[in-house]
Structures are given as C-alpha cells and as structure tokens.
Amino acid sequence: MYLDLDPARIVLTRVLGKVWRGAYFARTSPLHLVEMADPPLDSAEFVRVRNRLCGICGSDLHQLFVDAGLDVAPVALPSNERIYLGHEMVGEVVEVGANVINFQVGDRVVRWGRADDCLARGSAELCPACKRGHRVLCQRASEPRDFKPVGGGFGDSFITPASSLVKVLPELSDEQAIFTEPCAVAIHAAWRRIPNPGEKVLVIGMGTIGFLLVQAIRALQPDCLITAVAQFDWQAELARELGADDVFMAHEDGYAVVGSRTNAQVYTGRGNNRMLLGGYDVTFDVVGIEATLNNALRWTRAGGDVVIVGVNLHRMKLDVTPIWYQEVNLLGAIGHDVVEWAGEPVSTFDLAQRWMRDGLLRVEPLLTHTFALDDYREAFAVAIDKANSRSIKVAFTL
Ligand SMILES: [Zn+2]
Ligand SMILES: [Zn+2]
Structure with missing residues (x-):
C-alpha cells in the first residue's frame, strides 16, 4: 500500500473528501493497494523482511486523509513521490x-526508521543529531x-538498509x-521532561501514545x-x-478541575477568558491541537514545562503569553532517541522492548482490533x- 503524492490527486481528494469520505479510497485518491513483484535487494547492505503484523499509527491516518496545511514547515521539505504506509510492523x-553482518534469515525484527539518516546512508561523518544518537533529527534527512x-x-514485505531495523527480544509476542x-x-x-519527585503531571489525550506515556512517566518517576x-469513559x-x-x-x-x-x-476576565496562577508542574499534550495546546499552556504553573507530543500539521492560533508572562517552557518531542539508562546510552527502541518484557509497559489492552489488509477501508x-x-x-x- 502506498500514497502517490501527485499534487492533482492530493488537491482533488482534499476537496472531494470534505463532502464524501469515500474520496480518500477512490481511484482518484493518492492511496493505492497493488500487487508488486518483489524488487531485487538494491545494495549489499539491504535486507528483505516478510511482515507478520503492522499497527496503524496516527501519522498513517494523517497522511492517508491528506491532513496537512500547505503552509507548515515540514511541507517545504522535498519528499518522495511515493510514501509506503505502515511503520509499526513486526516481521x-x-x-x-x-x-x-548483524542480521540473519529468520531474525524477527521491527522497523527502526525511515533510512534517511547519516548511518543509514553509510556516511563516515555524522551530523550533530546523528552523532548524539537522535537520528530522527538528522540534518541530511x-x-x-x-x-x-x-x-x-x-504489505507483505519490504526492503530496507539493515541499519534501519531492530531485532525483537524472544520473550515478546508479535502483538507486543x-x-x-x-x-x-x-x-x-x-x-524530554522527566518529573521530579512529588511533582504533578498532566497527560492530555488517551490514545495509544497517551496510555504508553502514562506508563513511561511512572517507570521513570514512581x-x-x-x-x-x-x-x-472507557479511556x-x-x-x-x-x-x-x-x-x-x-x-x-478543565480550569475548575485543574484549579x-x-x-x-482561577481568574476570569472579559469574554470568559480564563487564566490560572498555579497549575501542573509538567503537561504533556498528546493531542496537539489549538484547543489542547492553549489549555496546556494555561494549566501549567509558572516556570513549568509543556511538551507537545501530538502530531498536528496545521498552523494554530495560540495565546503564547504564558510562555513569557509565566515563563512556561514549551518543548517538542518527535520520534525516538538514545538516552542514558543505568549508566549506559541505550536506544529508546531497546528500552521499549525491555520495559515491555519487564512489565513496565503493558500493551496487551491497547491492541483492540485486527483486520486483513484487503479490509483496509473498514x-x-x-x-x-x-x-x-x-x-x-x-x-x-x-
Ligand atoms: Zn508511529
Ligand atoms: Zn545525520
């Protein structure tokens, strides 16, 4: 399954999609599900992986429903004409x-990244982001x-440089x-902002990442x-x-509750414009839309921190006065990283697997539905x- 990023298809689908959901799956849409012959391995560094199970990420849905402003920063970057969907796979x-040398036929793997960073390119010299391990922020991407x-x-399989794969611990099921x-x-x-002992933390948005974030915060700061x-209610x-x-x-x-x-x-000015003095020490906005981010900035105490985790490819109208008037810090978080854990640098991909194995991250209740690929519309x-x-x-x- 791939998206054909032909501007005419995108514009047409965006217009039709406003009145007809089927437009996103129509023949005129960017979305294609086709039979393709297995391509040959492009280089001696490549690996072919047969997929077994793949989760749908919010970012897949954003792309599929062509949900991005044409005036936001990432849109200025060149992109491939074709985007293959699905990165939460195991195979x-x-x-x-x-x-x-690091992988053999039969190894169970997950996909680590898009293979556009310095290491995946096999560069001898690494950019500053890759040097410190945060390959998602690669300057050469x-x-x-x-x-x-x-x-x-x-899809049933893909080919990629070996450096964009990670082996799966034997104790984990495919579903994990x-x-x-x-x-x-x-x-x-x-x-991005590990809570200190005794701090009050707010996590806005209970989708997959919200549920995992609650557990990750707890693991880092009991x-x-x-x-x-x-x-x-069920969330x-x-x-x-x-x-x-x-x-x-x-x-x-929310203002009354947070108060x-x-x-x-809680103070109320003209037009029910409200403001808090005090609030949470740290707020994670896992939704990332205008309403939640405006609230996050106002529900966080002076000098506290707001971390944007939610993906939103649209310009927003924000009241940023809490940033200077209350010295609230606004931080972003994208993808994965290398962190210091138990005295050694470790990829959050490896830590994720260890924490699932050790029960610090419970994911079983989060997989609610599975479908055959042919039933993709449903x-x-x-x-x-x-x-x-x-x-x-x-x-x-x-
Ligand atoms: Zn994802
Ligand atoms: Zn780099």
Whole structure:
C-alpha cells in the first residue's frame, strides 16, 4: 500500500473528501493497494523482511486523509513521490545482502526508521543529531539518496538498509512487538521532561501514545502524581488501570478541575477568558491541537514545562503569553532517541522492548482490533471512529 503524492490527486481528494469520505479510497485518491513483484535487494547492505503484523499509527491516518496545511514547515521539505504506509510492523528477515553482518534469515525484527539518516546512508561523518544518537533529527534527512527502501508495513514485505531495523527480544509476542515504535516514542517524550519527585503531571489525550506515556512517566518517576485527560469513559477507566492517579474528562470544565487538583487560583476576565496562577508542574499534550495546546499552556504553573507530543500539521492560533508572562517552557518531542539508562546510552527502541518484557509497559489492552489488509477501508474507519468502535490500536495481519 502506498500514497502517490501527485499534487492533482492530493488537491482533488482534499476537496472531494470534505463532502464524501469515500474520496480518500477512490481511484482518484493518492492511496493505492497493488500487487508488486518483489524488487531485487538494491545494495549489499539491504535486507528483505516478510511482515507478520503492522499497527496503524496516527501519522498513517494523517497522511492517508491528506491532513496537512500547505503552509507548515515540514511541507517545504522535498519528499518522495511515493510514501509506503505502515511503520509499526513486526516481521521476519527472509533475505540479507552480502555485507549484512548483524542480521540473519529468520531474525524477527521491527522497523527502526525511515533510512534517511547519516548511518543509514553509510556516511563516515555524522551530523550533530546523528552523532548524539537522535537520528530522527538528522540534518541530511531530505538530501537525495542513492538507494531506495521499497515497501512498508501495509504489505507483505519490504526492503530496507539493515541499519534501519531492530531485532525483537524472544520473550515478546508479535502483538507486543508492534508496540516497540510507539513505546520508543512515548519513552522519548517522557525523557524530554522527566518529573521530579512529588511533582504533578498532566497527560492530555488517551490514545495509544497517551496510555504508553502514562506508563513511561511512572517507570521513570514512581513518586509523581499523574492526571490523565480522556475523551471517553472507557479511556478513563483504562488510564486508571495503567497507572494514572486521577482522570478528568475533556468535556469537563478543565480550569475548575485543574484549579482544585493543583490548588491553583482561577481568574476570569472579559469574554470568559480564563487564566490560572498555579497549575501542573509538567503537561504533556498528546493531542496537539489549538484547543489542547492553549489549555496546556494555561494549566501549567509558572516556570513549568509543556511538551507537545501530538502530531498536528496545521498552523494554530495560540495565546503564547504564558510562555513569557509565566515563563512556561514549551518543548517538542518527535520520534525516538538514545538516552542514558543505568549508566549506559541505550536506544529508546531497546528500552521499549525491555520495559515491555519487564512489565513496565503493558500493551496487551491497547491492541483492540485486527483486520486483513484487503479490509483496509473498514480498518481505517474503525481506527478513526473511536467513539463507536472503542478502538485504541488497530493492526493488519499480513
Ligand atoms: Zn508511529
Ligand atoms: Zn545525520
């Protein structure tokens, strides 16, 4: 399955999609599910992987529903004409290039990245981001490559440089392994602002990443108070089960709730414009839209930190005065990283697997639906319509 990023298809689908959901799956849309012959391994560093299971990520849905402003920063970067969907996969190595030494046929693997960073390019010299291990921020990511990974997780197989794969611990099931990437993302996000002992932490948004973030924060700081904001009752229930001390609902009056939970003072100005003095020490916005980010900035105490974790490819109208008037720090988090753990540098991908194995990250309750790839329309509909389907993670069996 791939997206053909032809501008005419994108524009047409965007217009039609406003009135007809089927436009995103129509023949005129960017989305294609086709039979392709297995391409030959492009280089001696390549590996072929046969997929077994692949989760649908929110970012897959954003791309599929062409949900991005044309005036936001990443859109200025060159991109491939073709995007293969699906990166939360687990599969088996079925062929290795002559120079591959770290992987063998039969190894169970997950996909680590897009293979556009310095290491995947085999560069002798690393950019500053790659040097410190945060390969997602590679400065060379948009430069042309002389090799091409082909295929993604929404298909039976793909080829990619070996350096963009990670082996799966034998103790993990396939159903756990597909959470390696989202767990690595949640761990990295928690690392952007690890709570101090006794601090009050707010996590807005209980989708897959929200549930994982609550657990990652707890693993890093057992002595903190975590409040989750959920949209549906069943999300609230699961948030409590997975370690949130306290939950309130998105439809409640957040200012009143945050005021009482953190002993902050709520002030109301003209036009019901409200402001808190006091609030949470740290707020993670896992939704990342205008409403949640405006709230996050106002619900965080002076000198506290807000981490944007949610993906939103649109310009927003924000009141940024809390940043200077209250010295609230606004931080971003993208992808995975290398962190210092137990005295050694470790990829959050490896940490994700260890924490799943050791029970610090419980992912079993998060996989709610699986579909065959041919039923992709239904799978995407279920992934989006959480109110009716109660979906958290939807995956394709391959
Ligand atoms: Zn993802
Ligand atoms: Zn780099």
